Amino acid sequence: MTEETSQSLDSLQQYRVWASTPIDQPPTYSVVIPTYNEEIRIVPTIGAIATHMCTLGEPWELIISDDGSNDSTVQLVNDLGLANLRVVPAKINAGKGDAVRRGMLASLGETVLFADADQSTPIEQFERLADQIRLGADVVVGSRAADGAEVSNKSMARKAFSAGLRFVVMGVFRIPVADTQCGFKMFTRESADLLFERQLIDDFSFDLEVLYLSQKFGLKTVEVPVEWIDAPGSTVNPTKVALGFLRDLATIKKNDRDGKYDRPTTPTSRVQATDEADPPTTQLAA
Amino acid sequence: MDIAQHTTDGRVVFTLTGRFDAHEADAVKDALHAEIKAGHSDLGVDLAGVVFLDSSALATLTSAMKRCREAGGDLVLLSPSDPARVILELTRLDLAFEIL
Numbered sequence: 376m377t378e379e380t381s382q383s384l385d386s387l388q389q390y391r392v393w394a395s396t397p398i399d400q401p402p403t404y405s406v407v408i409p410t411y412n413e414e415i416r417i418v419p420t421i422g423a424i425a426t427h428m429c430t431l432g433e434p435w436e437l438i439i440s441d442d443g444s445n446d447s448t449v450q451l452v453n454d455l456g457l458a459n460l461r462v463v464p465a466k467i468n469a470g471k472g473d474a475v476r477r478g479m480l481a482s483l484g485e486t487v488l489f490a491d492a493d494q495s496t497p498i499e500q501f502e503r504l505a506d507q508i509r510l511g512a513d514v515v516v517g518s519r520a521a522d523g524a525e526v527s528n529k530s531m532a533r534k535a536f537s538a539g540l541r542f543v544v545m546g547v548f549r550i551p552v553a554d555t556q557c558g559f560k561m562f563t564r565e566s567a568d569l570l571f572e573r574q575l576i577d578d579f580s581f582d583l584e585v586l587y588l589s590q591k592f593g594l595k596t597v598e599v600p601v602e603w604i605d606a607p608g609s610t611v612n613p614t615k616v617a618l619g620f621l622r623d624l625a626t627i628k629k630n631d632r633d634g635k636y637d638r639p640t641t642p643t644s645r646v647q648a649t650d651e652a653d654p655p656t657t658q659l660a661a
Numbered sequence: 662m663d664i665a666q667h668t669t670d671g672r673v674v675f676t677l678t679g680r681f682d683a684h685e686a687d688a689v690k691d692a693l694h695a696e697i698k699a700g701h702s703d704l705g706v707d708l709a710g711v712v713f714l715d716s717s718a719l720a721t722l723t724s725a726m727k728r729c730r731e732a733g734g735d736l737v738l739l740s741p742s743d744p745a746r747v748i749l750e751l752t753r754l755d756l757a758f759e760i761l
Contacts, residue, residue: 385743386743387743387746387747390743390747415716416715416716418716418748418751418752419713419714419715419716419719419748419751419752421751422744422747422748422750422751422752423712423713423744423747423748425747426743426744426747427744455751494713494715497680497712497713499712527684604680604682604684606682606683606715607682607683607684607717
């Protein structure tokens with residue numbers, strides 16, 4: 376599909392071309408959605424994301440990175456038969472961090488977004504983040520805490536949990552990001568490979584680790600306010616999650632002291648296919 | 662999400678604007694079922710301004726459509742936006758509803 380042809384079609388036609396015809400060039404964008412037992416929510420999310428992304432007029436791919444679902448999520452997605460959608464399955468439920476890592480490293484786009492399956496941050500926010508990549512950012516964090524964010528239906532428990540986490544992350548851990556946990560983050564290809572090849576944490580704290588590594592390697596990280604609507608069905612036990620975060624914060628520090636982030640631990644297939652001895656291509660600012 | 666209502670050619674039409682998800686499903690369900698209970702079984706739902714429907718929204722529309730048909734009428738979907746149309750197609754609900 377040429378760019379000229381693409382731009383001459385309306386969005387529904389562009390979607391139909393994308394849905395039926397594999398792109399014949401490397402994708403400009405990849406969208407990675409981690410899933411675990413999402414048979415109820417995933418299809419509408421795919422529809423919304425696909426329709427919007429097809430309006431951008433760039434080649435793109437969608438990756439569903441499953442976390443060992445024991446419902447029909449994987450079969451349901453495969454049965455859609457969309458030409459530019461790939462499913463990255465897993466035999467076990469290792470955690471959201473593991474699913475995101477596998478999806479990010481399987482992606483081929485020059486710019487890669489991971490987005491939660493519940494559309495709590497609508498895909499229409501994509502351009503806000505992509506604009507920052509065009510302006511030179513390496514990592515762009517969708518934020519519910521930045522000025523201008525629109526947050527709807529967030530419970531008091533989640534607000535209290537977010538405030539406590541923000542205090543620990545910014546005040547104690549010195550990560551200059553107000554909202555580390557929003558499931559809407561964008562990376563350049565090089566920063567995605569650099570960070571996700573080194574990510575070691577498999578559970579919900581993986582965001583924190585990735586942002587810690589982004590700071591460690593001097594990547595330009597920008598926080599962008601986004602619209603966020605709480606999706607019913609999200610189950611967060613604040614006490615359990617808070618204790619897990621504190622444990623993982625200590626683990627991240629220890630990993631760093633032990634030098635575990637100094638080299639890739641999960642090389643991409645692209646790196647392996649070219650030269651396994653080559654270092655990551657990211658230019659480090661520090 | 663905004664819900665507006667008007668009557669055209671004997672059909673009560675609800676025009677929805679915004680994101681139709683679980684937070685809005687009960688309000689839409691109540692509005693549709695109130696019309697059915699009042700004896701109006703020919704309903705329309707205008708989806709031109711709907712940017713997203715989740716499974717709760719789809720269930721709400723399907724349930725109301727079945728009740729309309731049981732009452733001898735129908736619930737039709739009007740002018741779905743591109744994302745609404747694609748979501749209906751991917752869930753195969755475009756085969757269940759009349760879409761005008």
